[in-house]
Amino acid sequence: MADPTKSKIDQHSGTPTMGHEWDGIEELDTPLPRWWLWTFYACILFSLGYVIAYPAWPLVNSYTKGMLGWSSRGDLARDMAAQAAKVAPIHRAIAATPIDQLPANAALMQAAVDGGRAAFKVHCVQCHGSGAAGSKGYPNLNDDDWLWGGDLVTIEKTIIDGVRNPDHAETRMSIMPAFGRDQLLQAAQVDDLVAHVRTISGQQKPDAASRRGGQLFADNCAVCHGPAGKGNRELGAPNLTDGIWLYGGDAESIHQTVWNSRQGVMPRWGDKLDPATVRMLAAYVHSLGGGEAAPVPVPVPVPTVAAAVDNGAAEATSDARQ
Amino acid sequence: MTAAPLSLYAKRKGVYPKAIDGFYRRLKWVVMAVTLAIYWITPWLRWDRGPYAPDQAVLVDLAHRRFYMFAIEIWPHEFYYVAGLLVMAGVGLFLVTSAVGRAWCGYACPQTVWTDLYQHVERFIDGDRNAQIRLDKAPWSAGKIARRVAKWSIWLFIAFGTGGAWIFYFADAPTLQQQFWSGTAAPVAYATVAVLTATTFILGGFMREQVCIYMCPWPRIQTAMLDEKSLVVTYKYWRGEQRGSLKKSLAQPDAFGDCIDCDQCVAVCPTGIDIREGPQIGCITCALCVDACDKVMAQVGRPRGLIDYCTEDDATAEKAGRAPRPVIRSLLHVRTLVYLTLWSAVGVAMLFALGTRTRIDISAQQDRNPIAMRLSDGTVRNAFTVKLRNMESRPRPMRISAEGLAGVSLWTDRDGRADARAAIDTIVPSDSVAKLRIFLAAPANGPQREDFAFTVRATDREGGTASEPAHFERLQ
Ligand code: SF4
């Protein structure tokens, strides 16, 4: 270490050395420039001011708060409040615009889609998945197949009233009979029905079983799913001829569906979320790629569910309408 | 010998460079005038780019992320051009160093230029070297305060006018100037002017050579790059020693060398060093000592160049009585040529790239969640966010298609699948990026991952295409 007794003046630079040497290499003891010292003092002064103004020292259960009263939580709260204040007028505008008029205002529509994306991540991903791609029993909201309809107004209604909420008169409601379990059909008849459904969806060739099933279909199923099996959105009856299956399109899954029936539910959000959020959710779901342009007019009078009930679904209750 | 008691901190030794005239001094004037003029005038030059782009010749438009330089417009994704410029600047410094040593430090470095300017102001107010020393030592008086106030005001004024002018590179200069004086410019403009005025004032007025000696990394890099072929300011000790006053050397011509120990070279040095101690980090090779010594030599009737630009090789040759290499050969030695080649190669490559770059571009990002999904008609849909860049200053019609994907149809989120088609036409506004969400539907049978290319073609007269490889994903 430095040994002042061995320090000497270096010949070339005229600067004293530190007094130690390794293998003949010595270290100069060059003085620091004075301005550096002043810079150092300035830093100390700054840090004193900082400690007084800002939170600095940890205490046993707390910490020094600083004169300015700054805290990162306070910062966050301020940011959140500022953000809420910023979006409040947009939310008000969205709430005040009927959803079918939203697309006319491109900027507001975009704001609704973006807000809906955020709200979807909070309320909807649990069932429909983070990409809204759904899974077995939970519809994929990206595709172009809709149980209850895919235009903005209809999507919004579905979100407000939910599906099959027992305590809510406005809810989307329909009940498919459990044809096998409730012995409305024989086991062999169910097999024939499955063969028919597989045939009209183009998954297998017509054969004797499917022909028998066709008659059964006309008698038992056509009232909701339509004579050609194209479904009926008034009843949330799926189209059985397309490529999309909520519960699977293989023989096993269809058999399960016919035997036990399927009754998926969705909460109604009208009593949980404010109208603007529901509207934004509808706009977002509509924007995912399957959104339809306008309400699909229903050209023919629809058979009522009561007819289906008459056809054998004993448990179908009388509020299964529309 | 033991050391004197140490002081931990060294006070700055005052440097009071004396005025001098001579060849290098005039060269410095010219370089200062030219560099300051370029710096000052550039933002005010205009360059017509049509109605959609600013007409400032050189503009770093941070808000819109564009960099304009005369006919060249650079987008953020083309930042490699800026990187290329930086590489050229770096190699250029190496080139200059290997050819003429620390010429950057001596003539062109802003620190040198502003310090030089400030020293002239100092001489104008306080007088030359001796008067400055006297004034510094004198107690505070009304006269001294008046001079200090005058000097610092002029310094501040220069700092404001030159350092502050930096902001004009970042916005339309005439508009910004108007806003600046009417108090409506952005706060960042005032802050920048304040910071640059303060740093110019402090670095040029008070820190001066300490910046070169303590703060700047360049002298350290220089030290590593100098070799025996580098031009450095050299005191030719073999000719100058043994030093002796004019009187003594006249009395005993054989005992003394050419240096008459008049200390003029030290008096004029802006960094306050004595070049006769040999090359050192403090020497910025401004050659003012060359001018000073040449003047002295002329007065005493001895040949000029006792202090001169000289390479180590030439010094050895001269000591041995051989002729030095011609200047042109010492300028163009191998290392210089290698740097020159490298520098030109980067420059030519950039010019070539600039000349052949396309002014439209496409990028496509695939939706990952879900990546693929079935549509009710059994086809498979993928979705992409496609960005079209139009880098021209006018709106351009463009057509996007998916090349190499059989049976594909495209539509955007603005229209529906009812309008699905083989290609999408759109108009991209001038100088901007258009973002489209594009849906693709293709038959379900096919490879699980199929390569294709998003291709965009400008459908106006100039045309041009760009494409981006992408994959179409199918469900397992
Ligand atoms: S020694 Fe000479 S060349 Fe070097 S900085 Fe001083 S005056 Fe300039």
Ligand code: SF4
């Ligand atoms: S100016 Fe020339 S003569 Fe005078 S001291 Fe310096 S080297 Fe010697």
